[in-house]
Amino acid sequence: MYKKTLFLICMMSFIVFSVANGAVIHVGSGTDNAIPDAITTANAGDIIELTDTGPYLFTDQPSVDKDLTIRAQADLPGKPVLKYAGTSTSAKFFKLVENARLELSNLEFAGDGTDVGGAAKAKYVVTIENADPTKTAGLHIDGIVAHDFNDKFIKPYGNAGMDSLVVTNSIFYNGASEGIVLYSGTSSDPAAVIEYAEISNCTFANIAREAIKGQTNPTTKVRVDRCTFYDLGRTGTKGMVYFRDMTDVVVKNSIFSDNNNDDNRKFADFADAASLFYNNVVWNVDNAEVGSGTVSDTLHMDPQFANPENLDFTLPEDSPLLTFADDGGAVGDPRWVPEVVVPEPVVYEVPAGTNGISDAYALANAGDIIELIDAGEYLTDVQLTVSKNITIRGREGLPSKPVLKYVGTSTSAKFFKLMENARLELKNLEFAGDGTDVGGAAKAKYVVTIENADPTKTAGLHIDGIVAHDFNDKFIKPYGNAGMDSMVVTNSVFYNGKSEGIVLYSGSSGDPAAVIGYAEISNSTFYGIEREAIKGQTNPTTKVLVDRCTIYDVGSIQNKPMIYFRDMTDVVVKNSIFSTNDNTDLAEKFADFADATSLFHNNVVWDVLNAEVGGATVSDTIHMDPGFADPANGDFTLPSGSPLLTFADDGGPVGDSRWAPLEGKVILTAYVIGKGSVTMDPPGGLYDEGTTVTITAVPDDMYQFDHWSPNVLVFPPNNPTAVLTLNESMEVTAYFVPSIQQYTVTYDAVGLGHVEEELISDFDVDGYWEGDTLILTAVPDTSTWTFVRWTDAEGNEVSTDNPMTYPVEADAHFTAVFNSTLPQVALNVDVVGLGDVNVSPKPVPGFDTYDQGQVVTLEATANLGWEFTGWSGDVTVADAVIDVTLDTDKSLTATFNELAVPDGKLLVDASWDLRDALSFAKYNSNVEMIVLTEMGPYMPSEEDRNEGKMPQLDIDFPVTIVGDEALSGKPVIKAWGEGGSEGLFRLRT
Known part of the structure; x- marks a missing residue:
């Protein structure tokens, strides 16, 4: 299906709303240590973007002590290559310290830099060395390739503290020791305390020891999903994965092939039956036993990789492994799934209207995307059950978020019910709980409920950039016995709720626990909520992170705290603002925890009646008025110069980052309609006030620039270059149109049927363009009608094919003719x-x-x-x-x-409309005169008035109107024609 797309060229809005004051720093490979130098000058939250494929040479080993992203620029021909060229023989590319979060995306780490002057192969991509198990460093890796390292690829040192280590869509090969370790590598060292570790959609090959190894910290939650493991442990006489001491490990949907370790070690070793190993495939391992873990749905068969010696692990097109995963999809790293079996996700573009989302969901396959393309209202009377992986998102670049409203008959409605192991992603949407103005029986109760009724299930809910308001209960609720591996909510706003905001249990302490592996709520705002903003209970093992949230006027109406974590022992709440809790029940602390192992630090508290934090360990917390700009109207912007702008544990602002002002900075955001791009000189998108920036619209092949949005003044209007002086933030749009002929093509149907269109086009703008291919399908509306032929605008038959293909080359009109099949x-x-x-x-x-x-x-x-x-x-x-x-x-x-008319006299009393009497007389030849039998008045009704005027009495035939001689006076005719200037009667010829 032809897809029209609005491209977002500059993503600076994401920077502002995700990490306050973040800037994109463009770095080329022209000098040694370009990346370490950029790390030194960057501020917390900045993005270091590599603008060519390198190589980028390191002689330094930089420490990362602030939140940073290092990524490849989009659309490079290959990943930027990083190499160590220094004198150390035990080099690491990055050392992560303090509470910093490091994100690495779409990079290649070549461990062997000896060809560019390195003393030896590098040992590590990243080490974590913050030496404090209470620290909350984070490492998120996506889309990297790392190879030819002399030790481990990723290693935390003893006593390291991390809230998450997440590695996705990456490849690791040719390693001299383990691949990724979740401890120092030495069992006698102090434990590395990692809250949550996830390795998914990854490949490990030709590594001397285990691909993934964990030890010493029993509370780390580990999730390994859809990984491909090949030729591991051979030279080190080791297994393939190993989790000693760890009791909460799930390994699923993965392929383990070729482990000939000569020591008869189990290829997979666990510490406890509480850990799970399921929906995996095992082949050619010396010892196929899974040590201690609970094993189910595991298959022993040759995966028949295409060319594993050369790192091609593609599965055969007819392999049963393509449907062996727990969600019915393929096992192993998805990149090795043949494209004919698992195509790219289909994007279903849905305009505003009724039930379009549920209709698109019915058509979609697991992994597809439903994109809402309008800023209007999306109405639904369906409470959608989600049992397959799906993304529902608002299109980027819309003037406002698409608004979802429930308009059905239920008085306890939910928008989505998440089931099985499905993953639901909601992005850039507004959920208006009050749909009573458009037919809803009552306000909706929930945005999402999780109701899979099996605590071993691994459903996932990821929410980013939503606004939800005016709900009659909770916004997000898992039912008892629900099973989830993760619930992550970021960059969102929740307000006007009748109960709690987000709960991590059913809401009733007597229900079975909802088993959630990891819950994160960050960069989000809660206000006007009658009970707690976030509440957890019943499941002690859930790891919870609340980071950079703004919580205002919560719990006051129902005398509740602002946040509450009873029974939960692994909760971190940090870098957040809590203001205004008029809870008159002074026994209720504004923040309530279960255990001192939970942490509450770098937070700001103001205007709460009971400022005690129950249970948790509190540090670096202040009590001061945050000075919000206009909280009564949902504006929580912090004052310029506020000490809260540097109070977070990474030196940045506390609270939802969108409320941190950009000190002296402006943002230039460019959008594109059609196909093309916008360059900025100087580049970046984030500038000092008063900066002059030259923008240039660059069309793609077969397109031409048409015009700028009205706020860009150029002459002539199609001048692709404009010079802007940025005294404030600005959004501009460049419009591109195809450079070839556009045609008008229309179609309709005669008979009981309709026409469906598929347009195959290279152009992402509306219309029919030369070279497009239009496929028209005639579809009968009932089983008793059939398609007969296509005709043109003159009625001439042009085809009997169905569907009919028309290469667009001229204006055209087509009619699909249907006939009944019945006599x-x-x-x-x-x-x-x-x-x-x-x-x-x-x-x-x-x-x-x-x-x-x-x-x-x-x-x-x-x-x-x-x-x-x-x-x-x-x-x-x-x-x-x-x-x-x-x-x-x-x-x-x-x-x-x-009708007979005695004596030719039509007798008319005051109940008659005189227009009816005239009509009667005009068409009945027996009428000789109209006799008014009452004094009246004979007048029109006020309902007959149109635009202030009463109707006239039109007379276009000979007629006599008289008063009855028996009356004591003359009948009164009035008001006809009132408000006009023509009079009561209008005589027509």
Whole structure:
């Protein structure tokens, strides 16, 4: 299906709303240590973007002590290559310290830099060395390739503290020791305390020891999903994965092939039966035993990789492994799934309207995307059950978020019910809980509930950039016994809720626990909520991170805390603002925890009646007025110069980052409609106030620049280059159109059927362009009609193909002609006298016959002054309304006769509408005069007034109107024509 897309060229809005004051720093490979130098000058939250494929040479080993992203620029021909060229023989590319978060994306780490001067192969991509198990460093890696390292690829040192280590969509090969370790590598060292570790959609090959190894910290939650492991442990006489001491490990949907370790070690070793190993494939391992873990749904068969010696692990197109995963998809790293079996996700573009989202969901396959393309209202009377992986998102670049409203009959509605192991991602949407203005029976209760009723399930809910408001209960709720591996909510706003905001249990402490592996709520705002903003209970093992949230006027109405984590022992709440909790029950602390192992630090508290933090370990917390700009209207912007702008544990602002002002900075955001791009000189998108920036619209092949948005003043209007002086943030749009001929193509249908279109086009703008291919399919609307032919605008037959393919080369019109497959009969109706006959139903437009057996209703209506006297012909009856079964051709006549008028006088009292009296007299030849029998007044109703005027009395035939001689006075005629200038009567010829 042809897809039209609005491209977002500059993503600076993401920077502002995700990490306050973040800037994109473009770095080329021209000098040694370009990346370490950029790390030194960057601020917390900045993005270091590599602008070419390198190599980028390191002689330094930089420490990362602030939140940073290092990524490849989009659309490079290959990943930027990083190499160590220094003198150390035990080099690492990055050392992560303090509470810093490091994100690495779309990079290649070549461990062997000896060809560019390195003393030896590098040992590590990243080490974590913050030496404090209470620290909350984070490492997120996506889309990297790392190879030829002399030790481990990723290693935390003893006593390291991390809230998360997440590695996705990456490849690691040719390693001299383990691949990724979740401890120092030495069991006698202090434990590395990692809250949550995830390795998914990854490949490990030709590594001397285990691909993934964990030890010493029993509480780390580990999730390994859809990984491909090949030729591991051979030279180190080791297994393939190893989790000693760890009791909460899930390994699933993965392939383990070739482990000949000569020591008969188990290829997979666990510490406890509480850990799970399921929906995996094992082949060619010396010892196929899974040590201690609970094993299910595991298959032993040759995966038949395409060319594993050369790192091609593609599966055969007919492999049973393509449907062996727990969600019915493929096992192993998805990059090795043949494209013919698992295509790219289909994007279903849905315009505003009713039930479009549920209709698209019914068509979608697991992994597809439903994109809402309008800023209007998306109404639904469906409470959608989600049992497959799906993304529902608002299109980037819309002037506002698409608004979802429930309009059904339920008084306890939810928008989505998440089931099984499905993953639901919601992005850039607004959920308006109050749909009563458009037909909803009551406010909706929930945005999402999780109801898979199995604590071993691994459902996932990821929410980013939503606004949800005016709900009658909670916004997000898992039911008892629900199973989730993760619930992550970022960059979102929740307000006006009748109960809690987000709960991590059913809401009733007597229900079974909802088992959630990891829950994160960050960069989000909660206000106007009657109970707690976030509440957890019943499951002690859930790891919870609340980071950079703004929480205002919460819990006041129902005398509750602002946040509450009873029973939960692994909770971190940091870098957040808590303001205004008028809870008059002083026994209720504004923040309530279960255990001192939970941490509450770098937070700001103000205007709460009970400022005690129950249970948790509190540090670096201050009590001061945050000075919000206009909290009553949902504006929590912090004052310029506020000490809260540097109070977070990484030196940045506390609270939801969108409320941190950009000190002296402005943002230039460029959007594109059509195909092309916008360059900025100087580049970046984030500038000092007053900066002059030259923007240039660059069309893609077969496109031309048409015009800028109205806020860009250029002459002539199609000048692709403009110079802007940025005294404030600005959004601009460049419009591109195809540089070839556009045509007008229309189509319709005759008969009971319709036409569906598929347009194959290289152009992402509306219209039909030369070279497009239009495929028209004629679809009967009922089983008793069939397609016959296509005709052109003159009615000439052009094709009988269905579907018909039209290469767009000229203006054209096509009509799909349908015929009934049933025998046809005719109905002929004649009228004698003055009256009408209504026939229902009428023949299908374009036809004058009916399907045999059709029942039609005939209704005879006499003109004023006439009466219906009966039917004749094939049916003889006096009833004015009759049903006729058309089993054969039928002919009927409706007969109307004039009413008698004694002495030719039509007697009219004041209840008559004089227009009716005139009509009666006009069509009844027996009327000689109209006699008004009452004094009146004879006047129209106010309901007849149109645009301030009363109707006139039109007379276009000879008529006499007199008052009854028996009256004591003259009848009064008034108000006709009132408000106009024509008078009561209008004589027509």
